[in-house]
Amino acid sequence: MTADGFTTCLWFDDQAEEAAQYYVSIFKNSSVDSVSHYPEGSMRPAGTVLTVEFTANGHKFCALNGGPEFKFNEAISFQIFCADQAEIDHYWTKLTENGGEEGPCGWLKDRFGVSWQVVPDRLAEWTTDADPQKASRATQAMLGMKKLDIAALERAHAGE
Numbered sequence: 001m002t003a004d005g006f007t008t009c010l011w012f013d014d015q016a017e018e019a020a021q022y023y024v025s026i027f028k029n030s031s032v033d034s035v036s037h038y039p040e041g042s043m044r045p046a047g048t049v050l051t052v053e054f055t056a057n058g059h060k061f062c063a064l065n066g067g068p069e070f071k072f073n074e075a076i077s078f079q080i081f082c083a084d085q086a087e088i089d090h091y092w093t094k095l096t097e098n099g100g101e102e103g104p105c106g107w108l109k110d111r112f113g114v115s116w117q118v119v120p121d122r123l124a125e126w127t128t129d130a131d132p133q134k135a136s137r138a139t140q141a142m143l144g145m146k147k148l149d150i151a152a153l154e155r156a157h158a159g160e
Helices: 016-026 085-096 123-127 132-143 150-158
Strands: 008-012 031-037 049-056 059-065 077-082 107-109 115-120
Touching: 008 016, 016 031, 016 049, 016 059, 016 085, 077 085, 085 107, 085 115, 085 150, 123 132, 123 150, 132 150
Parallel strands: 008 059, 077 115
Antiparallel strands: 031 049, 049 059, 107 115
């Protein structure tokens, strides 16, 4: 490979630039890196945004204005591992605002239809505990939530 890691390409109808600006505004260590445009004689009017290369939380993305043929679905999602409830609240609020949708178990869709999992970084520790009762309680608590509540998950895990 000629570059480190991978770049995730996100296919939009015509919202690539708007989406890139949106994601860059939410995550630290983010920037819009370049914008390319459709040339004369292509499937969209010349000068229309074709791609936006951007970085969000240090991860490289390419937002592509490819047309309405493809839509996002839950088969692909991005996990955001959060250190505390304030981080969960921040990402949950930002990603569900202006048309996003809350889902079960820490899942949501942003206003563009991209799926995200906003979870505590200790979730797997609680739900896969060697003590099956602790793991079951934490899992059952998670299954009853939309936005995850760290304190409630800790209490469930502990049997309180």
